[in-house]
Amino acid sequence: MTIDSPTETPKVKTKRQPSAAFLKPVTPDAFLSQVIGSEPLSRTDVTKKLWDYIRAHNLQDPSNKTFILADDKLRPIFSGESRLSMFEMTRHVFKHVT
Numbered sequence: 001m002t003i004d005s006p007t008e009t010p011k012v013k014t015k016r017q018p019s020a021a022f023l024k025p026v027t028p029d030a031f032l033s034q035v036i037g038s039e040p041l042s043r044t045d046v047t048k049k050l051w052d053y054i055r056a057h058n059l060q061d062p063s064n065k066t067f068i069l070a071d072d073k074l075r076p077i078f079s080g081e082s083r084l085s086m087f088e089m090t091r092h093v094f095k096h097v098t
Contacts, residue, residue, distance in 0.1 A: 023043075035053050070084060
């Protein structure tokens, strides 16, 4: 809480609510379902499961952890790229959901 002047009421920080668009379930296509399963998931859960897969298969570039090294399952999702920045990843991944 902060008070800027004695006459102001204290400002209380509230927890930010996630956007409803991120919570709406999406269904992965055939390529993405090989990595995260075929069940409908929220966009945040898709990203979490993808990161679980990347870590479990040791696919982060050891010299620069911001890059992902695509294996045979990830390459079709990453538009054929074999190395991709994690900042570009979601752009490619969400082309594979409905």
